[in-house]
Amino acid sequence: MISHTFSIDELVVGGSLESLFYAYRTETPIIIDKPRRPFELDMAPSELDWSFLGYKPETEVSSLRLWERLSFLLSLSGLLLFPNSIENITEYHNRLVVVTHNMRKLEVTFNKLRKFDTNFTNYAWVYDWFAVRSGGKHDIDLLEDQEYLAHKLIFHPSQRIGVRSSKDVVAVTYLKIDDIFEMEYSESYVSLKTRRMMKEAGIVGTSKGFNKYRNRVFEPIRIEHIHRERKEQIIPDMTLGQIMGLPTITEGKLWNMTTSLFKRKLLFT
Secondary structure: OEEEEEEEEEEEEOOOHHHHHHHHHHOOOEEOOOOOOOOOOOEOOOOOOOHHHOOOOOOOOEHHHHHHHHHHHHHHHOOEOOOOOEEEEEEEOOEEEEEEOOOOEEEEEEEEEEEOOOOEEEEEEEEEEEEEEEOOOOOOOEEEOOOOOOOEEEEEEOOOOOOOOOEEEEEEEEEEHHHOOOHHHOHHHHHHHHHHHHHHOOOOOOEEEEOOOOOEEEOOOEEEEEEEEEEEEEOOOOOHHHHHOOOOOOOOHHHHHHHHHHHOOOOOO
């Protein structure tokens, strides 16, 4: 039994950064059918000005932090419908039936539906996170090659407790979803490839002191696999740049609320 019905002129359905930004820019109600948080170390396009969201000009903006900020603002304004409570969505003609985690059935009728996140490519990015136990002290931030397996290594300041002035690494692999569980793309193979790339780049392990010839001696590079995550590739219906080019509703409730929050410094940049 339907417990409540909402009537909306235009509705956005999606969970990507692009879908949230479109809903924010146009002040359109949105349902996040599946949260598609960006990769933690990805950055939003630097050529776009995000200062209207409280970020300082010329500052690199994390795509994940941007996703979280837009989600927060949409929720605060009431434009994010049923946040963190959706179990299932069924689409009918001009209406959606939403089942929440506590098994309530809600109906949303609409005149126009804008669906994002529908153009899948059957490819995915696989991220293997490693703790660097020996070999984390260097000035390299990025290594790349032309192979599919671990084609990119991203070095980042370690967040492990008790570790200072050392970097951990994420290995990025781009491949077909059907190949993800093949042995040649396993965590073990990624680990071997990661150590090889680090060694070839001149990265060395922890210093052991000096040998009898007064040459510095180093331990081997040692890395430990922490976890693996994957994100399916989706071709966005609109890019962030295209959405940024849409007219701004400067007199809208969401725009005014955002402006007020940042003027009062209630959100941190």
